[in-house]
Amino acid sequence: MVMAQYKESLGDILFRYLNMIILGLLSLLMLMPFAKVLATSFSGPNPVDAGEVYFWPVQFTLESWSYVLKQAPLWNSFLLTLFATVVGTCICLLVTALMAYPLAKGEFKLAKIIMVMVVITMIFRYPIIPYFLALRSYGLYNSIWVLIIPHTISAFNLIIIRTFFKGMPKELEEAAQIEGCGYFRLLFRIVLPSSKAVLATLGIFYAVGIWNQFMTPLMFIEDQALYPLQLKLREYIIFTDMIAEGPKVVLPYNNTTLQATTVIFATIPILLVYPFLQKHFVKGAMLGSVK
The missing domain is CATH 1.10.3720.10 (MetI-like)
Structure with a gap:
């Protein structure tokens, strides 16, 4: 016996897409602090001190990582x-x-x-x-x-x-x-x-x-x-x-x-x-x- 294909109503479709939008926005909101810290780790000291770094590195450099990765106690x-x-x-x-x-x-x-x-x-x-x-x-x-x-x-x-x-x-x-x-x-x-x-x-x-x-x-x-x-x-x-x-x-x-x-x-x-x-x-x- 073949079951009839379920057809979504307009309300179900709106509810599903609304959930996707809300969850997507919440995910981006939770990722923002991590993205800022990550961008800071790859940025130069001057733009960081000037508050110019947000979600993308400014004056990209690996010097901070090079220094940290050489720390034996870490x-x-x-x-x-x-x-x-x-x-x-x-x-x-x-x-x-x-x-x-x-x-x-x-x-x-x-x-x-x-x-x-x-x-x-x-x-x-x-x-x-x-x-x-x-x-x-x-x-x-x-x-x-x-x-x-x-x-x-x-x-x-x-x-x-x-x-x-x-x-x-x-x-x-x-x-x-x-x-x-x-x-x-x-x-x-x-x-x-x-x-x-x-x-x-x-x-x-x-x-x-x-x-x-x-x-x-x-x-x-x-x-x-x-x-x-x-x-x-x-x-x-x-x-x-x-x-x-x-x-x-x-x-x-x-x-x-x-x-x-x-x-x-x-x-x-x-x-x-x-x-x-x-x-x-x-x-x-x-x-x-x-x-």
């Missing part, structure tokens, strides 16, 4: 942040999946009680002082692992992947169990390979959160050799004399162009990852948010 912070992001994201996805899978099973009697406790953590935040004392007692003060361990499980991400697991066909798991699969083998051989969309979505959430974290390293890391990228970025922006070579020297860059370059340097890596996972992002968010 690369050290970049590598530390990259390690924490990659390793932390893998650990977070593994632990979240291991916790969400039993909570998605109706035969697990404590699932509802545990989920109530998980939701409570989303409503009531922990006090800062007990949180600080607890993590310090675990030996995480001035440790790179403080960038990973406190973020191991997110209640929001746990709910998303649990909902996704609950929506998987029971017949698939029952067939695997008949063949002799235990729960762990079932999870790693059947469930997780079928959950690439939601795992990619949660991977983006975890990676962006770890990459951009600021308060945790600010509280727990005192050694500058362990500064992640965001703390190093703060250091370069606030203490401008650390990246300037002196006011009496004529340079092809200034503090403003160097700060803009450092901001873009810290932003680009996480932006480059998103296009490769974009096709999974919307699908995973929708599948994991509704049952």
Whole structure:
């Protein structure tokens, strides 16, 4: 039986195009600050100081980038942040999946009680002082692992992947169990390979959160050799004399162009990852948010 082709009404067409226009304008509005900072990083110091740079470089130069990319402490912070992001994201996805899978099973009697406790953590935040004392007692003060361990499980991400697991066909798991699969083998051989969309979505959430974290390293890391990228970025922006070579020297860059370059340097890596996972992002968010 061939279904009749749906014909859009004039109101539907207007609504669709109006949405496109509004979303397009909002996208441009959100891109404007990034475009200005990017243009500043490629501009000369004189037009920047004169306020002539908006969304296109003036007196185009790569001197600011050349200077910033030669900073060994910045690369050290970049590598530390990259390690924490990659390793932390893998650990977070593994632990979240291991916790969400039993909570998605109706035969697990404590699932509802545990989920109530998980939701409570989303409503009531922990006090800062007990949180600080607890993590310090675990030996995480001035440790790179403080960038990973406190973020191991997110209640929001746990709910998303649990909902996704609950929506998987029971017949698939029952067939695997008949063949002799235990729960762990079932999870790693059947469930997780079928959950690439939601795992990619949660991977983006975890990676962006770890990459951009600021308060945790600010509280727990005192050694500058362990500064992640965001703390190093703060250091370069606030203490401008650390990246300037002196006011009496004529340079092809200034503090403003160097700060803009450092901001873009810290932003680009996480932006480059998103296009490769974009096709999974919307699908995973929708599948994991509704049952």
